[in-house]
Structures are given as structure tokens and as C-alpha cells.
Amino acid sequence: MKYENFSAKKLQICAFFSNFAPKMDNLYRHLYHWYEINHRILPWRETEDPYAIWLSEIILQQTRVAQGMAYYMRFIARWPRVEDLAAADEAEVLREWQGLGYYSRARNLHKAAKQIVEQCTMNNVQCTKGSTICFPKTFEEIRALPGVGDYTAGAIASFAYNMPYPAVDGNVYRVVARLLDIDEAFDTSAGKKLFRKKIEELLDRENPRLFNSAIMEFGALHCTPVLGDACLSCPLQECCLGYAHGTAELLPVRKPRPKVRDRWFTYHIYLCGDETLIRRREEKDIWYHLYEFPCTEGQTDDKYPFTHILSHQKIHARFMVHRVQKMPEIPGTICIPWEDLNAYALSRLTLRALDTLPHKA
Numbered sequence: 001m002k003y004e005n006f007s008a009k010k011l012q013i014c015a016f017f018s019n020f021a022p023k024m025d026n027l028y029r030h031l032y033h034w035y036e037i038n039h040r041i042l043p044w045r046e047t048e049d050p051y052a053i054w055l056s057e058i059i060l061q062q063t064r065v066a067q068g069m070a071y072y073m074r075f076i077a078r079w080p081r082v083e084d085l086a087a088a089d090e091a092e093v094l095r096e097w098q099g100l101g102y103y104s105r106a107r108n109l110h111k112a113a114k115q116i117v118e119q120c121t122m123n124n125v126q127c128t129k130g131s132t133i134c135f136p137k138t139f140e141e142i143r144a145l146p147g148v149g150d151y152t153a154g155a156i157a158s159f160a161y162n163m164p165y166p167a168v169d170g171n172v173y174r175v176v177a178r179l180l181d182i183d184e185a186f187d188t189s190a191g192k193k194l195f196r197k198k199i200e201e202l203l204d205r206e207n208p209r210l211f212n213s214a215i216m217e218f219g220a221l222h223c224t225p226v227l228g229d230a231c232l233s234c235p236l237q238e239c240c241l242g243y244a245h246g247t248a249e250l251l252p253v254r255k256p257r258p259k260v261r262d263r264w265f266t267y268h269i270y271l272c273g274d275e276t277l278i279r280r281r282e283e284k285d286i287w288y289h290l291y292e293f294p295c296t297e298g299q300t301d302d303k304y305p306f307t308h309i310l311s312h313q314k315i316h317a318r319f320m321v322h323r324v325q326k327m328p329e330i331p332g333t334i335c336i337p338w339e340d341l342n343a344y345a346l347s348r349l350t351l352r353a354l355d356t357l358p359h360k361a
């Protein structure tokens with residue numbers, strides 16, 4: 001039995017969460033105090049503009065803050081209002097997104113902006129500069145936007161409108177799994193349901209904006225995947241069942257990862273004078289609507305110097321240069337000046353290859 005050898009003190013700690021209500025104030029007090037002293041100044045946490053918060057949340061999906069910051073600043077400077085983004089071409093948005101990966105996020109962002117503005121126009125609502133009156137105001141409306149899941153909808157609803165919805169990202173799953181010593185995998189449907197229920201019980205309904213910000217930041221900065229000595233200086237230590245049971249380092253639990261698929265790409269860089277050939281990926285596959293050099297797929301030998309890891313695929317690639325007198329006719333390609341390559345949204349792999357190739361290959 002898990003709790004058999006517990007000291008009286010530890011049993012008292014276990015009672016912390018069974019006698020929830022009177023103790024929750026303690027948890028909030030320690031957490032908010034920690035947050036006040038330690039939180040990072042992030043531009044999207046200093047605003048209540050739902051458009052800016054939504055933009056930051058989409059950029060930060062699967063992206064570290066350090067990398068996402070520059071993208072956020074560029075997007076908000078170029079398209080300060082949702083209607084500015086809606087009026088942009090998808091190609092411009094993809095171009096600005098270049099290098100961030102997971103391009104479906106950018107496509108959905110643009111699609112959602114157009115949808116919001118269309119809805120606004122239908123309802124005859126006037127958007128004024130800096131105003132956010134266009135943006136959906138209920139959790140359900142926000143959740144219905146393309147590219148918005150439960151986490152993002154909860155984040156926007158709580159950060160922008162202080163509405164009592166949890167925002168459960170990977171950091172929150174980790175902190176809650178440890179605080180409550182939950183050894184159910186958080187990424188199964190049963191696990192998600194269980195965690196959601198527990199987090200809804202934990203949520204500070206009077207201060208959802210502060211609670212969500214604080215617990216996310218606490219997971220990002222203090223209760224990190226590798227704990228080291230973090231528990232020893234942790235303000236939540238006395239409330240933490242994972243610490244009390246010695247299981248914190250093992251949590252959270254994930255379901256086994258799916259097998260990664262290997263693919264081999266050979267890119268052909270045709271050079272004819274100052275021109276080259278590129279094509280836009282139209283297949284429902286990775287890098288949809290991004291540009292790249294003509295490509296053939298399939299492994300012929302072991303000489304693929306580039307490895308590019310995606311969530312479920314491992315791409316092995318090579319780039320072969322062909323100097324030609326006349327461009328070959330390859331369906332779906334366009335011939336462009338080499339200098340214009342930067343004007344097209346290229347996949348991260350292509351950008352990496354270009355960095356290593358001498359000028360004009």
C-alpha cells in the first residue's frame with residue numbers, strides 16, 4: 001500500500017487535499033507570493049487585449065518563449081489589430097512565420113482572423129484602432145476558432161477577460177501531477193478528463209487570471225521537468241503529495257510515444273544563370289503551402305547529410321546542385337531569380353540547407 005509507511009506528518013499532508021477548502025488559501029498565498037517575486041515580464045502578460053494574447057498563445061504552442069518572443073513582436077508590430085491580420089495575404093503570414101515550424105498554426109491564425117472580422121462585419125461592429133471589440137468574448141466562441149483548443153481558449157478567456165477557465169499546458173500538467181501525486185498518463189482521454197476535473201477544483205475562481213499565470217510560470221521556472229534541488233526551496237512543498245511520497249521526479253506520466261516514421265528526401269537545386277526552380281507543397285502532408293526545391297522521395301543510399309526531426313517524422317535529406325543550360329520542365333515548379341528566394345515561405349529544412357550552401361550553391 002502506497003501510504004502504509006507514512007509518518008503522522010505525511011498523513012497530515014495527505015489530508016491537505018482531502019480538506020481542500022480551508023487549505024486552498026494557503027496554496028494560493030504561497031503560489032502568488034512566489035509569482036510576484038519571480039515572474040518574467042512578458043509583453044503578452046502585461047496586456048488584456050485578447051487579440052495580442054491569442055497571437056502569443058498560438059506562437060508559443062510548441063515553441064519556447066525565447067524563440068517565440070521575436071515572432072510575437074514582429075507580428076504585433078506588423079498587424080496590430082485582428083483586422084490587419086485578416087487583411088494580409090496568407091503567403092505574407094507564412095513568410096513572417098518562417099522558421100517557427102508547425103505552419104498549420106499560421107494558416108489557422110490567418111483563417112481565424114478572417115473569420116472574426118467577417119463575423120464582426122456581419123454584426124456591423126466597428127473595429128477602432130487598439131480596440132478589441134471584434135474579438136469573441138465567450139469561452140465557446142473562442143474555442144470555436146480554427147487552431148484553438150481547450151488550453152488556448154482557457155488562456156484567452158482567463159488572461160483577457162478574467163473568466164474562471166483553467167489553462168492547462170504542459171507546465172500545469174506537471175505541477176498538478178506532482179502536487180496531487182497523479183500517476184495517470186495526462187495525455188490519454190481518461191487522463192485528460194481526470195486532470196481537468198482536478199485542475200477545475202484547484203482553480204482560484206476569484207482570481208483565474210492570476211492563478212493560471214502563476215501556476216504556468218511556476219511550472220516553467222521552478223517545478224521544471226528535472227527538479228534538482230527545487231523541492232528543497234519550494235514554497236509549495238508542504239502542500240505537495242509528490243514530494244511527500246517521493247514520486248515527484250517520476251511525474252507526470254505520459255502514454256508511450258508513437259513510432260517515428262523515417263523519410264528520405266533528395267532536393268534538386270537547378271541553377272540556370274541567376275535563376276532556380278522552386279515549387280509550393282500542395283499535398284496534404286508536412287509543410288503544406290511552403291516552398292522548396294523540387295524533391296524526390298525514397299532512400300537510394302546512406303548519404304543524406306541533413307536530419308530534420310518533426311513531431312512524428314524523421315526527415316533525412318540531401319541537396320544536389322545541377323548547373324544547367326536550360327531549366328528542366330518540372331510540373332508545379334516556378335522559375336525565380338535566386339535573390340528572390342527570401343520572398344517565399346521556405347521550410348526550416350530548406351533554410352538550414354541554404355545556410356550551409358555557398359552562394360548560389
Ligand code: SF4
Pocket residue numbers: 175178179222223224227230231232234235236237240242243248
Ligand atoms: S515540492 Fe517539488 S514537486 Fe512539489 S511543487 Fe514544489 S518543486 Fe514541484
